[in-house]
Amino acid sequence: MDIADVARASGLKPSTLRYYEQKGLIRSAGRHGLRRYYDTTVLERLALINLGRYVGLSLDEISQMLLPNGVDVDRALLRQKTAELDKQIATMQAIREGLHHAANCPAPNHLACPTFQRLLKLAGKRLKPQQSKL
Amino acid sequence: MDIADVARASGLKPSTLRYYEQKGLIRSAGRHGLRRYYDTTVLERLALINLGRYVGLSLDEISQMLLPNGVDVDRALLRQKTAELDKQIATMQAIREGLHHAANCPAPNHLACPTFQRLLKLAGKRLKPQQSKL
DNA sequence: TCTTGACCTAAAGTCGACTTTAAGTTGTAG
């Protein structure tokens, strides 16, 4: 497949694919003249990359996790990321509760409300970011 | 309090506070000569801003939510954000499950595994970002 | 009174993840 096919199949732009290649995240199977061609395993690798981006990893972190040969993942890092994700989810749920309460709280001013107070403290400690797009 | 006090109390740098003021997110209570001074309600406003950042709002979105007068929040937007957060949490949990599975899956290659396959599809549809720092 | 550390402004710089642009090359349909 050529770059346009991969773009179509992955939802990424050709420029993004070239960029990922430049960063060492993917490789083309070769060239026809100047033009890259890819085999279909690149799609799985891209899916893995999307997954990583989804859970908030940077491209650099992702390239550490992706084993350069083949299409697999570093399991230790995976476990670590799972644990981080657990914490993040817990905090988000607490905040979600707080927001829900705030949205329906009869107090004229949220800051008067003890539930909201707790919420503000919770958000005080920011965790790691979660990047993603579209 | 002067800007250094607010910085200390909020965990934000003076430069960030000036930046937030420039963006219209906060206001100082006045000046002593050139120097800004603040009253303590700015701390609550900053806590609210942190909260917004935490749940993935941009500074522009936050300034829409914060009522310019006083220290309160737009409740409709709050409800909407709560709903978005629900979706986001659900997806993160699914992915968390998938990662957990992958980290402990005996298959030599995750891509062989149907659980991981589902996971990859899930991550395909990226949601909105969640920004935050530190 | 003098010094100095904390403050001020405007403008430029940074970072990650791309996208866009400018200029050039080429596989392929007609």
Add this chain to the structure above:
DNA sequence: CTACAACTTAAAGTCGACTTTAGGTCAAGA
């Protein structure tokens, strides 16, 4: 065989959220 749509590269641009820098002002302690 020719045209041209689709590819190529290197470099510059963009976006959000800040931070840093350069150059200046000033309140307060010694």
